[in-house]
Amino acid sequence: MSGEGGALIVIGAGHAGTELAVQAREAGWPGAIRLVGDETALPYHRPPLSKAYLAGTATLDSLHLKARATLEKAGVELLQGRRVQALDPAARRVAFEDGSSIGYARLALATGGRPRPLPAAIAGAAEDADNFHYLRTLADVDRIRRHFAPGARVAIVGGGYIGLEVAAVAIKAGLKVTVLEAADRVLARVTAPRVSSFYEQVHREAGVDLRIGVQVDGFELDAARRRVTGVHCADGERLACDLVIVGIGIVPNTELAAAAGLAVDDGIRIDACARTSDPHIVAAGDCTRFDSALYGRSVRLESVPNALEQARSAAAALLGHERPFEIAPWFWSDQYDLKLKMVGLSQGHDQFLLRGSVEQRSFSAFYLKGERVIAVDTVNRPAEFMLARRIVGERRVIPPERLVDDGAPLKSLLQEALPL
Numbered sequence: 422m423s424g425e426g427g428a429l430i431v432i433g434a435g436h437a438g439t440e441l442a443v444q445a446r447e448a449g450w451p452g453a454i455r456l457v458g459d460e461t462a463l464p465y466h467r468p469p470l471s472k473a474y475l476a477g478t479a480t481l482d483s484l485h486l487k488a489r490a491t492l493e494k495a496g497v498e499l500l501q502g503r504r505v506q507a508l509d510p511a512a513r514r515v516a517f518e519d520g521s522s523i524g525y526a527r528l529a530l531a532t533g534g535r536p537r538p539l540p541a542a543i544a545g546a547a548e549d550a551d552n553f554h555y556l557r558t559l560a561d562v563d564r565i566r567r568h569f570a571p572g573a574r575v576a577i578v579g580g581g582y583i584g585l586e587v588a589a590v591a592i593k594a595g596l597k598v599t600v601l602e603a604a605d606r607v608l609a610r611v612t613a614p615r616v617s618s619f620y621e622q623v624h625r626e627a628g629v630d631l632r633i634g635v636q637v638d639g640f641e642l643d644a645a646r647r648r649v650t651g652v653h654c655a656d657g658e659r660l661a662c663d664l665v666i667v668g669i670g671i672v673p674n675t676e677l678a679a680a681a682g683l684a685v686d687d688g689i690r691i692d693a694c695a696r697t698s699d700p701h702i703v704a705a706g707d708c709t710r711f712d713s714a715l716y717g718r719s720v721r722l723e724s725v726p727n728a729l730e731q732a733r734s735a736a737a738a739l740l741g742h743e744r745p746f747e748i749a750p751w752f753w754s755d756q757y758d759l760k761l762k763m764v765g766l767s768q769g770h771d772q773f774l775l776r777g778s779v780e781q782r783s784f785s786a787f788y789l790k791g792e793r794v795i796a797v798d799t800v801n802r803p804a805e806f807m808l809a810r811r812i813v814g815e816r817r818v819i820p821p822e823r824l825v826d827d828g829a830p831l832k833s834l835l836q837e838a839l840p841l
């Protein structure tokens with residue numbers, strides 16, 4: 422390998438970057454591997470941040486993606502708390518904020534995403550207040566947990582997965598919880614109205630003050646301008662609060678790639694094997710966008726399974742192997758006693774079918790486009806989820822009347838089903 426000692430530099434030490442670094446070594450990368458991350462913690466699992474870690478039932482140690490010894494054994498040099506400021510693909514160098522730079526033979530971008538900020542005109546000075554938070558990193562949650570006292574009033578802006586998971590944990594911890602969602606239902610981007618209304622009911626029954634169709638249009642601060650004391654809504658309502666948590670999606674971290682001239686389009690463009698438009702650079706995880714063969718359009722996914730799959734393909738690509746990464750995208754969310762697992766992308770479905778019982782909190786929701794099942798949400802049905810992954814991934818056709826027949830095991834239907 423040419424370039425600084427044949428070094429592989431991986432930027433971003435999250436799920437994708439850490440997996441990529443270790444897999445590159447396993448696949449036979451011969452030179453140095455430098456995993457660069459701007460966070461100071463050892464690489465960690467992000468999903469528990471809004472679940473068990475926020476609830477205080479998971480320890481920091483249990484969050485680590487790999488033990489330090491495992492990284493050392495794989496010869497992965499971890500550069501923590503180092504932020505890459507610029508790439509120079511022509512010279513094959515990356516420059517850090519402190520002015521230093523290092524060279525590479527190959528580069529991997531696994532820069533993930535950052536929370537989508539509220540518009541400045543709405544957030545204003547609240548962004549700098551001690552009790553106003555976004556939730557993406559361990560450091561964010563450690564700050565949030567300091568305000569998690571029983572009786573404290575938390576206003577959660579956004580009724581997506583993160584907002585709802587935080588609401589479930591907060592209500593259990595004895596906080597007074599209000600969720601403010603601008604759309605006319607929660608989880609609107611990812612589920613059908615029936616699933617949204619189920620989750621709305623569950624949260625309300627648990628004691629969450631869930632408000633939909635509510636636009637936040639400003640915040641009230643104390644005299645010292647250190648703390649947010651209230652949230653203003655467009656309908657004129659003012660809500661007193663002790664803590665604000667905003668969860669309104671993410672923005673992919675593509676600036677380094679774009680400035681270096683790589684193809685970027687709301688995500689670093691990669692091919693089916695995680696290669697970017699630069700032959701020396703691969704990319705993986707939340708920061709990427711690719712043409713999905715399964716859905717016939719370009720997609721950007723925000724999930725751990727996608728980050729890991731792409732990382733494995735990127736590692737293979739670095740060694741010159743073709744390993745396409747696309748699997749049916751899947752995701753999970755834990756709220757109360759509900760284990761929601763979803764596979765596929767439901768946008769564009771023309772038929773929605775339910776199997777099982779919403780009342781008994783055990784059901785699967787099927788999204789069909791024509792004959793094809795394009796996505797499935799399962800609630801407390803782990804075995805059906807495994808089968809649903811095959812139905813979606815293998816494009817199996819199962820007649821709608823059979824899908825909704827809860828008496829017919831999905832497994833037997835899968836055996837009868839033909840690929841489209």
Ligand SMILES: Cc1cc2nc3c(=O)[nH]c(=O)nc-3n(C[C@H](O)[C@H](O)[C@H](O)COP(=O)(O)OP(=O)(O)OC[C@H]3O[C@@H](n4cnc5c(N)ncnc54)[C@H](O)[C@@H]3O)c2cc1C
Pocket residue numbers: 432433434435436437438457458459460467468469470471503504505506531532533534556557558583674677705706707708722723724725726728751752753754755
């Ligand atoms: C609270 C929460 C709950 C979630 N729950 C689930 C879930 O239940 N299931 C699921 O599948 N997914 C879940 N996700 C999404 C999942 O965590 C992400 O899809 C996954 O972390 C993506 O991994 P990544 O490595 O691509 O990006 P990230 O995890 O974002 O890692 C990227 C890293 O790169 C660093 N970085 C960026 N730019 C630079 C730079 N210039 N220099 C140095 N370092 C840089 C970032 O700081 C970050 O540490 C959740 C996310 C959050 C925030």
